[in-house]
Amino acid sequence: MSLLLAMALAATEPVCTPDALGTFRTLILKREAAAWGKAQHAALPGLAPKEVVLTFDDGPRPESTPVVLKALADQCVKASFFMNGEPLRQHAALARQVRDAGHTVGMHGYRHEHFSQLSPAAQLADLEAMLATYRAALGAEPAAYRFPFLEETPTLAQALGERRMAVMSIDAGAEDWLPDQTPQMLGDKLLGELAKSGGGIILLHDAQDQTARALPFLLQSLKAKGYRVVHLTWQ
Numbered sequence: 001m002s003l004l005l006a007m008a009l010a011a012t013e014p015v016c017t018p019d020a021l022g023t024f025r026t027l028i029l030k031r032e033a034a035a036w037g038k039a040q041h042a043a044l045p046g047l048a049p050k051e052v053v054l055t056f057d058d059g060p061r062p063e064s065t066p067v068v069l070k071a072l073a074d075q076c077v078k079a080s081f082f083m084n085g086e087p088l089r090q091h092a093a094l095a096r097q098v099r100d101a102g103h104t105v106g107m108h109g110y111r112h113e114h115f116s117q118l119s120p121a122a123q124l125a126d127l128e129a130m131l132a133t134y135r136a137a138l139g140a141e142p143a144a145y146r147f148p149f150l151e152e153t154p155t156l157a158q159a160l161g162e163r164r165m166a167v168m169s170i171d172a173g174a175e176d177w178l179p180d181q182t183p184q185m186l187g188d189k190l191l192g193e194l195a196k197s198g199g200g201i202i203l204l205h206d207a208q209d210q211t212a213r214a215l216p217f218l219l220q221s222l223k224a225k226g227y228r229v230v231h232l233t234w235q
């Protein structure tokens with residue numbers, strides 16, 4: 001390898017040392033009507049015990065998403081980001097930065113609504129706005145959707161299924177939307193939930209400053225406990 005090429009690679013690719021958590025493997029799912037995550041559905045197929053999928057909701061947010069990206073890059077891990085349509089439209093370049101860093105981007109509602117309180121027509125209009133924004137920003141067709149508040153509705157579940165899009169629930173989280181949580185508090189909660197679930201889909205929020213700040217500690221904690229990160233993608 002030439003020195004110039006090596007320097008160019010070094011500029012874009014973090015050096016993955018043995019100390020880093022690292023991405024253990026990539027799990028490629030079919031594009032199909034499906035619903036995963038033991039909080040509401042079946043376990044994600046093909047995950048072994050102690051394997052985890054990192055997911056981040058509610059971004060992109062310029063104040064915190066880049067901090068999350070840095071922490072993930074430092075530990076050589078790939079994650080999935082479920083973005084809301086409004087910030088995605090406002091910060092499309094940041095969304096592309098997330099994608100270009102090798103992460104998966106899914107949908108999380110154009111607005112962060114309680115869809116069970118909206119009419120079917122309003123729910124479907126939100127999905128259409130989300131889809132249009134995703135396509136405009138990322139030039140691709142999304143494969144997965146996480147309901148805001150994990151509040152699933154029959155109308156949207158059916159509409160997503162007809163589009164062969166997967167509903168992504170969760171297996172473990174850290175309640176990182178609650179205010180004033182230290183990295184230690186978030187880590188204790190996350191490891192406690194993972195100990196119960198045995199691994200699976202982890203819910204965090206890249207729109208939360210406290211989560212962005214805590215992420216280096218959380219990733220180190222996952223490594224210390226022997227969890228392995230699986231990067232989720234769709235065909």
Ligand SMILES: [Zn+2]
Pocket residue numbers: 057058108112148149
């Ligand atoms: Zn959310």
